[in-house]
Amino acid sequence: MSDRFYITTPIYYINAAPHIGTAYTTIAVDALTRYHRLRGQPGFMLTGTDEHGLKIERVAKERNVSVRAFAGEMSVPFRDTWPQIDCHFDHFVRTTDADHEQRVAEIWERIKKNGDLYLGAYEGWYCVGCEGYYTEKELDAGGLCPIHKTPAERIREQTYFFRLSKYQDRLLDLYERRPSFVQPTTRLNEVKSFVRSGLEDISVSRTTFSWGVPVPGDPQHVMYVWFDALFSYLTPMLATPERKAFWPAKVHMVGKDILRFHAVYWPAFLWAAGIEIPETIFAHGFLTVNGQKMSKSRGNTINPLALAEAFGIDTLRYYLMRAVAFGQDGDFNIADLIGRHNADLGNALGNLCNRVLKQTETVSEGKFPEKGELEDLERGLLEELATGARAAADAFDAIQPNRALEAIWQVVGATNQYIDRAAPWAAKKRGDVRRASTILATALDVLGAVSTMVWPVIPRSADAMRAQIGLEPIKVGSKDVWPFAVTSRRAGEPLGVAAPIFPRIDAEREKQLMADFGPVQEESAATTTSTSTSTATSTSTATAIPTAPSTITYDDFAKLDLRVGVVLRAERVAGKDKLLSLSIDLGEPEPRPLVAGLALSFKPEELVGTRVVVIANLEPRKFGKGLVSHGMLLAAGPSEALSMVTVAEKAAPGTKVK
C-alpha cells in the first residue's frame, strides 16, 4: 500500500451554504491530513462542490438566473469558508470544471464499451433532495422520502442503466475480504444487508432536464448527478503524474446519509471503468444543534465562520473533534462547547503552559532551564507521554480523532499533576534551583511534544504555544515528527512570552454567546416559558434560567464558609457515572474528602491542580459505599457541561472567599 495519503470530503451541494454539518466533515478531513503529514506522509486533500442536477436547475429557474452563473456564485462560499477555519485543501473540484466534464465523459465511454451501460426505460420514484432513486418499499408511508420527508416524484423516461446487479457478488466478496473498506463496522453491516437484499440496475442518465454532463454520443441525456459527482474524486487526480500517484484514495470521508452511494455504487462504477477502488469509506454520524435537528426553517444551521469568530477557530475545531465519538451521532451543544473551551483548552492546556512559563521566568530568567538528574516523577511523566503519543497515533490511524484528543489530554492532565507533585516553586524556595530547573525543563519538553500532537486539530494554538515555549512553528516534510518520545532541548535556548492562549469565557460572555448561538426558541416552547428572560435558554432541551430566589441578609451569606481549595486528587467512583471522589487542600492539616457530580464534565486528571471554591462548612453528606462528602464545590451549568468556579493562583489554599 502506498504511503501517500489522499483523502476527500464529500463534494458538497451548493443549494445550502456551509454549515456545522459540512464543517464537521471538512475539519475532520483537514485534521487527518495534517496528522498524516506530521507522520511524514505526502498528503492530498480534496474538497469541492457538486453543482449539477435537478435541484440546482430548479432553484436557478425560480430565481430567474442562468444555472451556470448561479452555480458559480453558490460555489464561492465553500471555497472561501474552509481556509478561514484552517482547512487547507490541495484542490477544489467543481463538477462544472471543463476538465472534469471531459474526463467523466471519457470514463462513461469506457464503461459503455465494457457493456455496463445500456439504454432502457425507467419508471420509478425520485427524491430531488437526495438526487436519489427509491423503490416503492423504501419510501415512508404516504410516498415520502425517508430522509427528507418530502413526497418523492414519479419519473418515467428513457434512460441509460448501469449494470449494478452484476456487481452484487463482487461487492459482498469485497466486504468480506476487506471489512475495513466500510467503517465503522456497524455501517458495514448496514451496507452488507442492503446489498444482500438484492441489487437492481440503476438509472444513470436523465432526459427531462439539461443541467448535467451531456452523455457522449447521446446529448439529449445528461449524466445522473451521482455518477458525475463520485468521479470528481478521481478526475482532478488524473491531471499530473504526481497526482496520479495519490490514487487510490485512502479515505473518502462522508456522512452516514450518503454511505450507500459510496460503498455500493462507487466501487461498482470504478470496477466497470477498470480503475482501482479506494481503501476506506468512513461514514461519520450526524450532528444535531443544541439538541435540535438542523434545518433552514428552524434557523439553526449556524455558519461556521460566525462560530469561529465568536469562539476562536481552534475552539470550534477542538470541540467538533472532541465532543462526539467519531462515527456516532452527536449534539453540537453551545453550553458544552463553552464548558470544553474553559476546562480542556483554557484550564488544562492553557494554564499549564502559563504556569510552567511563569515559573521558568523566575527560575531561569525565561531561558530553557538546565536539566539535572531525572527522578521517578520525571520518568513517570515521560512514560505517560510515550503511552499517550502511541495511543493518540493509533487513534488517528483508526480515524478516531476524539480518542486521539482524549489520549493527548491524558498527557496534559499528567503534566499538570506532575507540576503539582514536583512543585518547582517549593524546590526554588528551599534553594534547590537545579531541581526546579529539571522539573521545568521536563515539563517544557513534554509541552513541546503536546504542541505537535495537538497541531492536526488546533494548528494555530499549537503554533502559538510553540512560540511561547520557544519553538518554531510546525513544519511538515518527509520526516515523521510524531513525538513518541521527547526531544530534549538545550539549556539557555530563548523562550517566548507567556500569554493566555484560550482566554476564559466568563459568565457575562457566556450569557451573550448562549443568546447568540444557543437553542432556538420553538413556537410551542415560547408559550410555556414566558417567565424566562432569555430566548436562548427557553426550549425544552435547554437549562432554563431559574427565577432569582428571594433576597437574603448579609448575615445569611456570612454563614457560608467559602474557601479556596486546590484539587490534589480526583478519581471516578465505580458504578456512579456522575460522581468524582476528590481530595482537596483547604490549608488544613489533612486534605478534605469531597464527592461531587463532576464526572460528566471533567476527566479526573483535568481537575488536579485546579483552584476551586469550596463550601467548607456544609454538613457532611453520604453517597453510599462509605463515601462521605465534607463540603461542596461551586460550579455552573448543566451537569454535562459544567464550568468550575476557580480562583487565581495568588490565593493560597484555605483563603476565605467573601
Ligand code: MSP
Ligand atoms: N453532493 C453530495 C455528495 C457527493 S460526494 C461525491 C452531498 N452533498 S451535501 O452538501 O448534501 O453534503 C452532505 C454531507 O454533509 C454529509 O455526508 C456530511 O458529510 C455533511 N453533513 C450535512 N449535514 C450534516 C449533519 N447534520 N451532521 C454531520 N454532517 C452533516 O450529499
